[in-house]
Amino acid sequence: MVNLLRLLWLIILLLDLFITKSMAAFVPTSRYYQGSVIIGNKMYFLGGIVNSGKGTNSLFYLDVSLPFNSANPKWTDLTSVAPIPVNSAFAPPCVGGSNKATIFLFEHHKTNNDNSTTIVTFTFDSTTQKWSTPTTTGAPQTREDMKAVIDKNGKIYINGGFEPYKTQKSYNSTFIFDSSSLSWTNGSNAPIIRSAYTATLLSNGLIVYIGGTNDDPSPEINMNLISIYNTNNGTWSLMNATGDPIMARQSYAAVLNKNGFIVIYGGAANNYTVAPNPALATLDTNSMPYKWSAKQFNSVYAPPPLAYHSAQLVGDYMIIAFGAGLLNAKFDLATAPNNNIFILDTSNYTWVSSINNVSTLIVNPSGPSNPNPTTSNSSDNNSSHITIPLIAGLGSAFIIIASIIGIVFWYRKRRLHYIATPGTNTRE
Incomplete structure (x- = not known):
């Protein structure tokens, strides 16, 4: 049971890092x-x-x-x-x-x-x-x-x-x-x-x-x-x-x-x-x-x-x-x-x-409406980018995913509310 809780906590931390990024x-x-x-x-x-x-x-x-x-x-x-x-x-x-x-x-x-x-x-x-x-x-x-x-x-x-x-x-x-x-x-x-x-x-x-x-x-x-x-x-x-x-x-x-x-x-x-x-x-x-x-x-x-x-x-x-x-x-x-x-x-x-x-400011009202891509924090080079699609689950899988996400946002809210983080203020 202890190992399961540790694993869940690790998943929460990783999801928190991904959401923050x-x-x-x-x-x-x-x-x-x-x-x-x-x-x-x-x-x-x-x-x-x-x-x-x-x-x-x-x-x-x-x-x-x-x-x-x-x-x-x-x-x-x-x-x-x-x-x-x-x-x-x-x-x-x-x-x-x-x-x-x-x-x-x-x-x-x-x-x-x-x-x-x-x-x-x-x-x-x-x-x-x-x-x-x-x-x-x-x-x-x-x-x-x-x-x-x-x-x-x-x-x-x-x-x-x-x-x-x-x-x-x-x-x-x-x-x-x-x-x-x-x-x-x-x-x-x-x-x-x-x-x-x-x-x-x-x-x-x-x-x-x-x-x-x-x-x-x-x-x-x-x-x-x-x-x-x-x-x-x-x-x-x-x-x-x-x-x-x-x-x-x-x-x-x-x-x-x-x-x-x-x-x-x-x-x-x-x-x-x-x-x-x-x-x-x-x-x-x-x-x-x-x-x-x-x-x-x-x-x-x-x-x-x-x-x-x-x-x-x-x-x-x-x-x-x-x-x-x-x-x-x-x-x-x-x-x-x-x-x-x-x-x-x-x-x-x-x-x-x-x-x-x-x-x-409509520049070309008759022009096409472009798809809205995911805003990313990519570099200017050919680096790898993480894309996680939205998966619509059913039954218990949906409940587990929703629960983890809920825990992540609860954890983020709790952390932000209670923990004070020190701040730092040619041609080719």
């Missing part, structure tokens, strides 16, 4: 050069360089249909059930497919141990939570550190980028991927070589390319020299923007707000040693030529200088995530890590701590 909220580690996209009400984050200096296969999301604050966002990790097929970074994702529920990820890796000479396309179906590697035709030479933009016809445009293996140079070539036929074609060359830039699709079918680097001795490109690709006829043009002076930069983030303003934040200059000014600015695409406007701010909710971060627009809110901070004249994840998000209200350009009026 399962109840712990998933918090992603600091990272930079991750990808991010929005499907429906979920903002997905893919891969990125982590503290080890390597890419990661992690996939997680933030449900923006629920109220959240920048200090404690409710993350949901999918890595245990849907890891990216390779450790990914510098790879642009894009949302497409017939129901706009598929993530296309354009990688420069075949596997974790094998680099590719051509762009590798991975797809993630957010309804089934499955990755696949479709067979494509005409895949161009591999690139990284570029952006992918999709038009209303399901064609994805990629310009320039950095060739990481042979030449280690940036380019101005244009690649067009038909997400329906899974085929690549070549477009015309852009007027300026770019990588680490931003690309923004306007409602009139124009893609606006700003900033970045072209690998010259003074690498950052003048922010007034804007390349514009017309998806309607496949032609390029070059515009000289006007307005406030905006310091050149690379590895920054941009979104398009509902008023037709491209909102930019952060970035780095002078070989990633300087935070460019102003940190926050807008480009009015309603005027001809486009016009820059610097935005000043002073808020406890504002982000620090950041580079390599990502941004998405949810309603009026620009949500900035991850990236590396500036410390001792260097943007470095090791010395200035960031696993936080920051929220900018683009209707008045003020930084806020939370979003509460979620009814206005």
